[in-house]
Structures are given as structure tokens and as C-alpha cells.
Amino acid sequence: AQSVTQLDSQVPVFEEAPVELRCNYSSSVSVYLFWYVQYPNQGLQLLLKYLSGSTLVKGINGFEAEFNKSQTSFHLRKPSVHISDTAEYFCAVSDRGGGFKTIFGAGTRLFVKA
Amino acid sequence: DTEVTQTPKHLVMGMTNKKSLKCEQHMGHRAMYWYKQKAKKPPELMFVYSYEKLSINESVPSRFSPECPNSSLLNLHLHALQPEDSALYLCASSQLGKEETQYFGPGTRLLVL
Numbered sequence: 001a002q003s004v005t006q007l008d009s010q011v012p013v014f015e016e017a018p019v020e021l022r023c024n025y026s027s028s029v030s031v032y033l034f035w036y037v038q039y040p041n042q043g044l045q046l047l048l049k050y051l052s053g054s055t056l057v058k059g060i061n062g063f064e065a066e067f068n069k070s071q072t073s074f075h076l077r078k079p080s081v082h083i084s085d086t087a088e089y090f091c092a093v094s095d096r097g098g099g100f101k102t103i104f105g106a107g108t109r110l111f112v113k114a
Numbered sequence: 115d116t117e118v119t120q121t122p123k124h125l126v127m128g129m130t131n132k133k134s135l136k137c138e139q140h141m142g143h144r145a146m147y148w149y150k151q152k153a154k155k156p157p158e159l160m161f162v163y164s165y166e167k168l169s170i171n172e173s174v175p176s177r178f179s180p181e182c183p184n185s186s187l188l189n190l191h192l193h194a195l196q197p198e199d200s201a202l203y204l205c206a207s208s209q210l211g212k213e214e215t216q217y218f219g220p221g222t223r224l225l226v227l
Contacts, residue, residue: 104156
């Protein structure tokens with residue numbers, strides 16, 4: 001079984017400051033890792049994903065994440081945030097062996113202040 | 115076209131009503147999903163269709179009835195819902211063989227009175 005822990009339920013940050021949203025996972029099998037963003041009253045949008053290869057993954061809107069197998073982490077970072085980045089961010093995992101199930105973390109609310 | 119569309123955007127229904135949610139994609143994806151998302155919670159998987167056949171039913175109550183009439187369309191029929199069923203219902207699709215990458219629609223926000 002897999003699980004995902006997002007260590008912060010809310011992260012307030014000032015505009016143009018850097019931000020890191022933390023995600024740890026637990027799994028007995030190899031996994032794929034994802035970050036999704038959900039803006040208010042909208043569906044989920046895929047920010048980035050780690051399937052294989054380089055452990056540093058770049059996504060849309062200037063976000064990047066680093067896969068750390070030894071620490072079972074997949075933290076999301078952005079060097080300079082904008083007001084428009086205010087949203088809910090979900091970390092997620094799915095089994096590399098296939099199957100339809102994606103397990104989501106509880107979410108982190110990023111609130112960017114002017 | 116990488117879009118999943120859902121209608122309606124909002125729906126208010128009484129506990130005795132029958133309504134349907136619709137989802138459409140034209141990406142050629144043969145896997146389609148329904149998720150339920152309560153406020154301030156992550157999405158929870160309800161159903162998965164693969165090649166228009168039901169593959170996964172996550173023990174969802176029978177008042178929710180999914181239907182996949184063709185490879186582009188996915189419906190969720192609702193009957194005798196409870197107020198606790200009020201939520202955002204998200205549809206997603208993926209390629210078979212690449213199920214890990216799902217494309218989500220904007221959702222239907224349902225309120226049951």
C-alpha cells in the first residue's frame with residue numbers, strides 16, 4: 001500500500017519569495033510521483049511528474065521538484081512566487097507496476113501575500 | 115486537444131431528484147475516471163472505466179450509477195442523493211499503458227438539499 005504525507009497544510013509566503021512545499025511518500029513498490037495544482041473552484045492541473053531519469057523535474061509555471069529516493073521525498077519548489085500561485089497543491093503517487101489508482105496527499109494551501 | 119470537459123459546472127438537486135453529470139474527452143484516451151472531492155480534501159477515486167467497461171468501483175453507494183456510452187463520454191447518474199454527497203465531482207482520462215498521467219476536467223460542483 002502507498003501513502004502520501006504533505007507536511008504543511010498551509011504555507012503563507014510573501015510575493016517574490018522562494019517557497020518549498022514538502023511531500024513524503026511511503027510505498028513497498030516503486031512509484032511514479034506527481035504534483036497537481038488546484039486553483040479555487042477549478043479542477044486539478046498537472047504541474048510536473050517524475051517517471052524516471054533525472055531526479056530534478058521541471059514543470060509548468062516555474063515550479064520544480066526533486067525526487068529523493070533515500071528520504072522518500074518529492075518536495076516542490078519555486079524560486080520566486082506570484083500572487084497568482086495562490087492555490088491548493090496536491091502531491092500524488094501511483095504504482096509503477098501499473099493500475100489506475102493514484103493516491104493523493106491531503107494538500108497544501110499556498111497563500112501568497114503582497 | 116488536451117481538454118476534458120464537464121457539464122454542468124454547478125448543480126443543485128433535491129434528495130428525490132434524478133440528475134446526470136457528463137464528461138467528454140477527445141484525446142483518444144480509453145481510461146476514464148470519476149473522483150469525488152469534498153471541501154479542503156484530496157480527490158477520492160469512485161469509478162474507473164477501461165475500454166468502456168467498468169474496471170474499478172471503490173465501493174460507491176448504488177445511488178451513484180456510472181455509464182460509459184462510448185470512448186469519449188462518461189456519465190454519472192445520480193438518484194436519491196444525501197446532503198453529504200455534496201462535493202466537487204471530477205472526471206479524468208488517461209491513455210491505457212500510461213494510466214499514471216491523468217488529465218482532469220474542471221469538475222461539477224454538486225449541492226444536495
